[in-house]
Amino acid sequence: MSAALALTARRGAAGWRWAAPALLWLGRLILGLAIAAAVWEGAVLAFAIRPEYLPRLSAILATIAATPEAYVAGFLRTLLETLIGFAAGVVVGVLNGILFLRAPVLRDMLFPIFVVSQTIPVIAFGALVVLWFGNTLLAKAVIAFYLTFFPVTVNTLLGLQSVDPRQIALLRSFGASGRQLLLRLMLPAALPQIFVALRLGASLSLVGAIVGEWFGDTTGLGVILLQAMYTEQVTVMWAAILCAALLGTGFYAAVSLAERWLVFWGAEQ
Amino acid sequence: MTETPTETARLLELRGIDKTFGTVQAVRGLTLSVPAGEFVTVVGPSGCGKSTLFNMVAGLDEPDPGGVLRFKGRSCHAHELLGRVSFMPQRDLLLPWRNVIDNAIIANEIEGADRKTARARALRMLPEFGLTGFEAQYPHQLSGGMRQRVALMRTFMFERELMLLDEPFGALDALTRSMMQRWLLDVWERHRRTVLFITHDVDEAIFLGDRVLVMTARPGSVKLARPVDLPRPRSAELVTSPEFIAIKREILAAIEEESMKSFMATGMRAA
Ligand SMILES: Nc1ncnc2c1ncn2[C@@H]1O[C@H](COP(=O)(O)OP(=O)(O)O)[C@@H](O)[C@H]1O
Ligand SMILES: [Mg+2]
Numbered sequence: 350m351s352a353a354l355a356l357t358a359r360r361g362a363a364g365w366r367w368a369a370p371a372l373l374w375l376g377r378l379i380l381g382l383a384i385a386a387a388v389w390e391g392a393v394l395a396f397a398i399r400p401e402y403l404p405r406l407s408a409i410l411a412t413i414a415a416t417p418e419a420y421v422a423g424f425l426r427t428l429l430e431t432l433i434g435f436a437a438g439v440v441v442g443v444l445n446g447i448l449f450l451r452a453p454v455l456r457d458m459l460f461p462i463f464v465v466s467q468t469i470p471v472i473a474f475g476a477l478v479v480l481w482f483g484n485t486l487l488a489k490a491v492i493a494f495y496l497t498f499f500p501v502t503v504n505t506l507l508g509l510q511s512v513d514p515r516q517i518a519l520l521r522s523f524g525a526s527g528r529q530l531l532l533r534l535m536l537p538a539a540l541p542q543i544f545v546a547l548r549l550g551a552s553l554s555l556v557g558a559i560v561g562e563w564f565g566d567t568t569g570l571g572v573i574l575l576q577a578m579y580t581e582q583v584t585v586m587w588a589a590i591l592c593a594a595l596l597g598t599g600f601y602a603a604v605s606l607a608e609r610w611l612v613f614w615g616a617e618q
Numbered sequence: 619m620t621e622t623p624t625e626t627a628r629l630l631e632l633r634g635i636d637k638t639f640g641t642v643q644a645v646r647g648l649t650l651s652v653p654a655g656e657f658v659t660v661v662g663p664s665g666c667g668k669s670t671l672f673n674m675v676a677g678l679d680e681p682d683p684g685g686v687l688r689f690k691g692r693s694c695h696a697h698e699l700l701g702r703v704s705f706m707p708q709r710d711l712l713l714p715w716r717n718v719i720d721n722a723i724i725a726n727e728i729e730g731a732d733r734k735t736a737r738a739r740a741l742r743m744l745p746e747f748g749l750t751g752f753e754a755q756y757p758h759q760l761s762g763g764m765r766q767r768v769a770l771m772r773t774f775m776f777e778r779e780l781m782l783l784d785e786p787f788g789a790l791d792a793l794t795r796s797m798m799q800r801w802l803l804d805v806w807e808r809h810r811r812t813v814l815f816i817t818h819d820v821d822e823a824i825f826l827g828d829r830v831l832v833m834t835a836r837p838g839s840v841k842l843a844r845p846v847d848l849p850r851p852r853s854a855e856l857v858t859s860p861e862f863i864a865i866k867r868e869i870l871a872a873i874e875e876e877s878m879k880s881f882m883a884t885g886m887r888a889a
Contacts, residue, residue, distance in 0.1 A: 524701020614714035
């Protein structure tokens with residue numbers, strides 16, 4: 350996979366021409382966020398909404414600023430669980446896709462089992478995983494993995510199956526081996542489809558990590574969220590939600606950016 | 619066959635080749651032989667099995683058992699020709715994530731050539747293919763004519779004695795097409811490969827070829843093999859010369875007969 354990605358990543362200095370529109374886009378994004386923040390703050394003040402229902406944004410930020418270490422530690426911990434689970438899910442999903450393409454027998458045997466595994470509610474699955482792996486970082490990563498690998502498997506297989514057979518024939522006529530076909534044609538061609546699953550997996554793996562933390566742990570955004578719920582510290586709960594939103598959005602944005610960089614040719618053909 | 623080339627000079631030979639897809643017989647009793655260095659053009663009604671012929675010679679499809687396929691004087695299976703023939707299919711099939719240079723060297727990369735050396739060689743060939751300055755462009759940034767030239771360059775870069783070109787100019791407008799024909803002859807005269815060239819344009823077939831093969835309606839076989847004894851290098855005015863017209867009349871008559879046959883056949887099925 351990395352060889353194929355490296356091949357597609359090579360590009361000229363044309364990248365700088367994106368700079369101006371990118372800055373414009375960033376400016377609009379910041380403006381939008383500022384307006385949303387102002388509306389939030391203003392609405393809470395204007396309608397005198399009680400902090401149990403919705404604290405002021407400034408109060409939430411102040412809460413974070415008071416003990417930033419706790420939030421930073423929680424953020425990093427949840428990020429790590431998410432990333433490990435996501436990465437493992439992507440690797441296993443892509444390998445599954447390739448395997449299923451090559452061995453339809455295996456696909457027919459294993460695919461139904463995968464589907465059944467996905468019908469188990471993530472909460473029940475989380476309980477099982479904690480039974481097996483204890484309250485470790487690994488347990489959370491496994492849940493994130495469980496939510497990621499399936500969509501990646503399906504989309505990789507879909508992408509590989511929809512490669513233009515005429516393109517395969519052309520490369521075969523040049524004497525390409527199965528491995529060359531895979532690395533130089535099929536994986537790059539399946540990349541747009543694989544990225545559909547990666548964007549989905551970016552959100553799902555975060556959900557997996559946070560749900561995993563609910564089964565008991567000492568650090569993590571999920572832990573902060575749960576403790577705040579029990580102790581009815583509404584501002585802390587909102588602070589955790591804000592951090593989770595930041596993590597989720599940042600991760601999704603990173604995946605989308607990688608997609609724009611790697612799948613630069615667009616949905617041609 | 620009109621001529622009888624000696625065993626060694628005969629690069630490709632097909633005798634009594636059949637090809638059936640399910641219930642459809644695409645090719646029946648196809649016999650042809652191509653001496654080394656010859657430019658052979660193939661015309662025939664659409665659906666008569668021209669692309670099928672190419673797929674077999676490129677090694678992608680195995681003919682039905684029974685026929686004889688010989689390459690460089692040796693009898694062989696079609697799949698043994700994979701990697702030994704330079705094949706350009708009907709569409710350019712450029713890889714959208716590779717720029718012009720990297721598309722041109724894909725076949726060399728596959729045969730294990732050093733990428734840097736191949737790139738340097740491709741860079742030197744760019745002017746000849748009218749692509750100077752476009753080396754870093756991606757296929758979606760190119761016009762149809764340019765994409766076709768990149769595909770041709772890819773075919774030429776893969777240096778094999780036999781080149782198969784399937785309607786390479788089929789999608790181009792008339793003006794670009796006649797420019798490309800003269801350009802191709804120019805390149806061919808310098809590189810001297812054996813060429814099998816499919817077209818549905820009779821003028822193009824005569825203008826380019828040393829010999830024009832007219833195929834029958836499906837199931838395809840060779841109906842007429844007409845040598846084109848016009849001098850080279852050929853210029854654009856050639857197409858209006860009496861010799862050219864005479865050959866054209868003969869070939870058109872053969873095609874007309876076959877087109878009528880296939881038209882009648884489909885007409886009868888529909889009725
Ligand atoms: N892979 C295939 N499967 C089934 N039928 C095919 C296949 N390839 C070609 N044919 C049929 O064989 C006949 C000849 O096709 P082709 O060689 O593409 O014709 P053309 O002379 O237009 O290039 C057509 O009737 C086509 O439908
Ligand atoms: Mg065809």
